[in-house]
Amino acid sequence: MKYDLAVTIDKASGFCFGVVYAIDMAEDILDEDEYLYCLGDIVHNDEEVKRLTAKGLRIIDHEQLKGLKNEKVLIRAHGEAPSTYQLALENNLILIDASCPVVLKLQNRIKNSHDEDEQILIFGKHGHAEVIGLQGQTDGKAIVFQDLSELDEVELPSKFTLYSQTTKSTDKFYHIKEQLIGRGYEVKANDTICRQVSNRYGDLEKFVVDFDKILFVSGKKSSNGKVLYDVCKKYNPNAYFISNIEEIELEWFSQHDKVGICGATSTPMWLMEQVKAKLESY
Numbered sequence: 001m002k003y004d005l006a007v008t009i010d011k012a013s014g015f016c017f018g019v020v021y022a023i024d025m026a027e028d029i030l031d032e033d034e035y036l037y038c039l040g041d042i043v044h045n046d047e048e049v050k051r052l053t054a055k056g057l058r059i060i061d062h063e064q065l066k067g068l069k070n071e072k073v074l075i076r077a078h079g080e081a082p083s084t085y086q087l088a089l090e091n092n093l094i095l096i097d098a099s100c101p102v103v104l105k106l107q108n109r110i111k112n113s114h115d116e117d118e119q120i121l122i123f124g125k126h127g128h129a130e131v132i133g134l135q136g137q138t139d140g141k142a143i144v145f146q147d148l149s150e151l152d153e154v155e156l157p158s159k160f161t162l163y164s165q166t167t168k169s170t171d172k173f174y175h176i177k178e179q180l181i182g183r184g185y186e187v188k189a190n191d192t193i194c195r196q197v198s199n200r201y202g203d204l205e206k207f208v209v210d211f212d213k214i215l216f217v218s219g220k221k222s223s224n225g226k227v228l229y230d231v232c233k234k235y236n237p238n239a240y241f242i243s244n245i246e247e248i249e250l251e252w253f254s255q256h257d258k259v260g261i262c263g264a265t266s267t268p269m270w271l272m273e274q275v276k277a278k279l280e281s282y
């Protein structure tokens, strides 16, 4: 049986400008040089990382960075803590800084709050590179939490400043703010969620309702991928999360289904096109 699926890619999905900037920078250098070190996955998408490592990108972690000297190293869009820049100076490394301007601005705001002796709380994912970079602006003093319940274990001052990792859910951020105010704290809340992510909620909401099935394409490590997939699932319960074409299951579909494809800010358009081609072959 031929499935004859009618497949459409969401034009508003795919790389945000921060990711485009970092990948363009890496590719420009790789056009000239044989290899380029990159601190951490350049983007939370394994397929795109594979494409770039085949061109000479060498992904290293912070441990490996310590042993590197006299080399060029790319800093990805998530940004880095001040200690990384210090290490680069000591090891004579040339940093190619592709930190996203939105993240740099947030680092700056957090640093200023810290300099003003404010107690800082960051709503973000533990261990996420961006969050480590943000916490690094405060000498590690900012309290990071990803769930309100984690704060039950912590003794908080009566007054503090709240920030968010750029890719968190806006709804959750405002819920947390209200809850903390309700508990009697004086909260100076800064909604620092990137509009490249939050502006997509409304677009996705409108896109997904027009289809029988939705395939949301994203790397499993992508924070904004999780948030945006939740939006899809809320407005179209027949939404499936996949990271590559091997994860597509034929049994999800019925004949003549209208299928929409969308993705995260770290999902390359070429990968969504591969998914489309695969579906059209059924």
Ligand code: SF4
Binding pocket: 016, 017, 018, 019, 077, 078, 100, 101, 102, 103, 166, 167, 194, 195, 196, 197, 224, 265
């Ligand atoms: S989601 Fe926003 S903050 Fe993150 S890299 Fe993209 S533009 Fe920058």
